[in-house]
Amino acid sequence: MEFGVIQSDTQGETPHVGTQDDDLIQLLTITGERVHQQTYSPLVEHLDRAALEGLYRDMVLVRRFDTEATALQRHGELGLWPQCLGQEAAQIGSGRALAAQDHVFPSYREHGVGWTRGLDLRKVLHQFRGEDHGGWDPADHNFSLYTLVIGSHALHATGYAMGVQRDGDVGTGNPERDRAVVAYFGDGATSQGDVSEAMVFAAVNDAPVVFFCQNNQWAISEPTERQSRVPLYRRGSGFGIPAVRVDGNDVLACYAVTREALERARSGGGPTFIEAVTYRMGAHTTSDDPTRYRSRAEEDYWRTRDPIDRLKLHLVAEGTAPEFFTALDEEAEAFGEQIRDYCRSIPKAAPSRIFEHVYAAEHSLVEAERAWFDEYEAGFATEGAQR
Numbered sequence: 001m002e003f004g005v006i007q008s009d010t011q012g013e014t015p016h017v018g019t020q021d022d023d024l025i026q027l028l029t030i031t032g033e034r035v036h037q038q039t040y041s042p043l044v045e046h047l048d049r050a051a052l053e054g055l056y057r058d059m060v061l062v063r064r065f066d067t068e069a070t071a072l073q074r075h076g077e078l079g080l081w082p083q084c085l086g087q088e089a090a091q092i093g094s095g096r097a098l099a100a101q102d103h104v105f106p107s108y109r110e111h112g113v114g115w116t117r118g119l120d121l122r123k124v125l126h127q128f129r130g131e132d133h134g135g136w137d138p139a140d141h142n143f144s145l146y147t148l149v150i151g152s153h154a155l156h157a158t159g160y161a162m163g164v165q166r167d168g169d170v171g172t173g174n175p176e177r178d179r180a181v182v183a184y185f186g187d188g189a190t191s192q193g194d195v196s197e198a199m200v201f202a203a204v205n206d207a208p209v210v211f212f213c214q215n216n217q218w219a220i221s222e223p224t225e226r227q228s229r230v231p232l233y234r235r236g237s238g239f240g241i242p243a244v245r246v247d248g249n250d251v252l253a254c255y256a257v258t259r260e261a262l263e264r265a266r267s268g269g270g271p272t273f274i275e276a277v278t279y280r281m282g283a284h285t286t287s288d289d290p291t292r293y294r295s296r297a298e299e300d301y302w303r304t305r306d307p308i309d310r311l312k313l314h315l316v317a318e319g320t321a322p323e324f325f326t327a328l329d330e331e332a333e334a335f336g337e338q339i340r341d342y343c344r345s346i347p348k349a350a351p352s353r354i355f356e357h358v359y360a361a362e363h364s365l366v367e368a369e370r371a372w373f374d375e376y377e378a379g380f381a382t383e384g385a386q387r
């Protein structure tokens with residue numbers, strides 16, 4: 001394996017208006033044609049048309065979920081929603097490359113990755129409805145809870161990966177046993193000290209961790225160009241970590257580069273940094289207005305690179321029947337309806353639940369705070385009774 005930057009043997013599309021770099025790994029052009037790439041094409045050869053249709057279905061259903069959750073927020077049913085619109089290929093491609101025993105540390109818009117882990121996406125709504133601090137047990141899917149503190153979980157990922165290493169679950173050659181860890185974060189997170197520290201530790205310890213950066217071009221209103229003087233993947237070599245820049249709207253390329261990185265990690269070859277060049281087509285969250293800081297021309301440029309349309313063009317050219325798409329649209333509609341009904345049925349949680357799961361065991365300080373809070377809450381009941 002070449003150490004440092006992996007060069008593409010294809011001429012990639014300009015990934016961002018104003019960004020000049022053609023080290024981009026791409027296996028599917030924006031018009032849906034397959035591209036041969038020496039290192040990565042062999043890693044997707046086993047994916048037949050049914051498998052590609054499966055990836056397409058994943059992306060369509062996740063987008064439907066995301067659109068429904070956005071609408072629910074607009075109707076006041078959720079407090080906030082971070083859309084993953086446009087990032088489906090980066091998430092589904094990388095997520096489908098994971099083995100069941102690999103562990104994921106997500107940020108907060110990794111709904112597509114959660115889907116690939118078998119997470120019931122409805123559980124994601126609990127937190128954004130304000131009824132739960134998480135919504136699922138990380139051990140059920142090897143998928144940790146969402147992290148809203150930018151980049152902090154990169155440290156958790158490296159630490160966890162070093163634990164995996166010490167448990168002897170790396171480099172045994174047993175595909176059921178060897179495990180890797182993935183941290184998902186955005187371009188903005190690469191400016192955080194936590195991410196740098198996580199990469200330093202991972203590099204010197206050969207930790208089995210993949211840093212999967214979704215460069216969606218914006219950290220809220222700050223464009224990537226204002227965050228870094230060099231393309232983000234080039235940072236990898238400074239840490240001594242192999243790095244690759246992939247077309248994040250190409251589900252096949254994302255699958256291939258992640259598969260390669262995971263295999264290296266599981267076999268004891270250490271960490272990899274992946275920069276998936278993609279685009280956040282929606283707002284940062286539902287409380288943001290992107291028209292204040294980005295142009296229509298830029299959005300139009302990325303709309304022509306939509307990850308779902310691109311795979312559809314390929315499938316149609318390969319002979320997928322129109323009935324497949326019609327049936328999937330119907331499935332997506334029914335799925336959206338289910339999400340809507342479920343969201344409204346989430347039970348109200350007692351406010352004192354905030355004290356649960358703070359520590360694994362009882363803690364006197366938490367107990368004292370809980371007692372104070374119970375008394376405070378009871379005060380409202382008495383006040384009400386007196387009126």
Ligand SMILES: Cc1ncc(C[n+]2csc(CCOP(=O)(O)OP(=O)(O)O)c2C)c(N)n1
Pocket residue numbers: 109148149150185186187188189190216218219220280284
């Ligand atoms: C430590 C920390 N600093 C600042 C914030 C406020 N904040 C929330 S999202 C965000 C931008 C993150 O951008 P990026 O890492 O590119 O991820 P994206 O949301 O684009 O997926 C910031 C600064 C935060 N949540 N945590």
